[in-house]
Amino acid sequence: MKQTLDIVPLKSWFDTGDAPLIIAGPCSAETEEQLVATAHLLANTGKVNVLRAGIWKPRTRPGEFEGIGSIGLQWYRRAKEETGLPISTEVATAKHVEEALAAGVDILWIGARSTANPFTVQEIADALKGVDVPVLIKNPVNPDLSLWLGALERVNRAGIKKLAAIHRGFSSYEKTAFRNEPMWDIAIQLKTLVPELPVINDPSHICGNRELIPYIAQKAFDMDMQGLIVESHIDPSVAWTDAKQQVTPQALSDLLSNLTYRHAKS
Ligand code: PEP
Ligand code: MN
Numbered sequence: 463m464k465q466t467l468d469i470v471p472l473k474s475w476f477d478t479g480d481a482p483l484i485i486a487g488p489c490s491a492e493t494e495e496q497l498v499a500t501a502h503l504l505a506n507t508g509k510v511n512v513l514r515a516g517i518w519k520p521r522t523r524p525g526e527f528e529g530i531g532s533i534g535l536q537w538y539r540r541a542k543e544e545t546g547l548p549i550s551t552e553v554a555t556a557k558h559v560e561e562a563l564a565a566g567v568d569i570l571w572i573g574a575r576s577t578a579n580p581f582t583v584q585e586i587a588d589a590l591k592g593v594d595v596p597v598l599i600k601n602p603v604n605p606d607l608s609l610w611l612g613a614l615e616r617v618n619r620a621g622i623k624k625l626a627a628i629h630r631g632f633s634s635y636e637k638t639a640f641r642n643e644p645m646w647d648i649a650i651q652l653k654t655l656v657p658e659l660p661v662i663n664d665p666s667h668i669c670g671n672r673e674l675i676p677y678i679a680q681k682a683f684d685m686d687m688q689g690l691i692v693e694s695h696i697d698p699s700v701a702w703t704d705a706k707q708q709v710t711p712q713a714l715s716d717l718l719s720n721l722t723y724r725h726a727k728s
Contacts, residue, residue, distance in 0.1 A: 472660040475624040483689030487514035489704035491534035501541035503711035535565035556589035571598040578602035587620035596624035605632040626660040631668035641670020662689040
């Protein structure tokens with residue numbers, strides 16, 4: 463059954479011409495220096511359209527770094543002002559939405575753990591009523607297309623028309639080459655059900671390591687996905703979160719140069 467979402471084309475809210483949308487930045491904002499320096503290096507590649515950084519981090523187990531919190535928004539705003547790049551972050555509560563918007567965050571995303579929880583998604587959707595901001599919705603951690611669609615619908619019904627999905631893979635008890643199984647068939651089904659919905663690939667969270675990223679990123683492009691969100695850190699070896707999967711801005715630049723993007727879509 464075809465689903466309908468009342469959305470506007472990606473081009474109308476982020477025009478990259480014939481190129482894919484590239485979102486990049488550290489998994490987490492750690493310090494002002496780390497965030498701002500990484501942002502400058504990414505901006506200098508000339509290949510990044512939007513910065514990413516987690517301010518509030520949903521960790522699977524307690525006792526780990528859970529994000530720098532609100533103070534990071536000030537650093538992030540500085541990164542935006544100095545580089546001229548728009549900024550994006552994950553929101554998981556109504557308060558996150560309010561604080562992020564007040565700080566000038568340009569694009570919000572809903573993380574995989576939140577997408578799996580309809581109450582959380584509804585709380586975020588309610589906080590977005592009357593706001594005109596692009597929202598990206600990651601697939602839920604578990605391979606459930608309905609949950610993903612449900613989250614897209616909840617946010618869309620709140621009036622958000624600048625909407626895109628992020629394919630970040632699905633967790634599995636089995637250990638494979640991937641941190642999160644891509645399960646491309648679920649992404650294909652989403653594209654078939656909602657052809658007008660832009661889909662952006664997150665090779666970093668699918669792979670869980672740097673080495674596999676080029677293969678997943680190329681496959682995403684070959685499957686008509688319209689962009690990438692890639693974790694990039696000034697010094698991945700000392701990253702506070704997701705160290706194994708982050709790439710330096712230079713490595714990201716090289717990676718992007720080696721990808722072929724065949725499809726110019728609306
Ligand atoms: C992230 O983007 O850093 C993140 C926490 O991702 P996910 O929600 O896909 O696990
Ligand atoms: Mn991460």
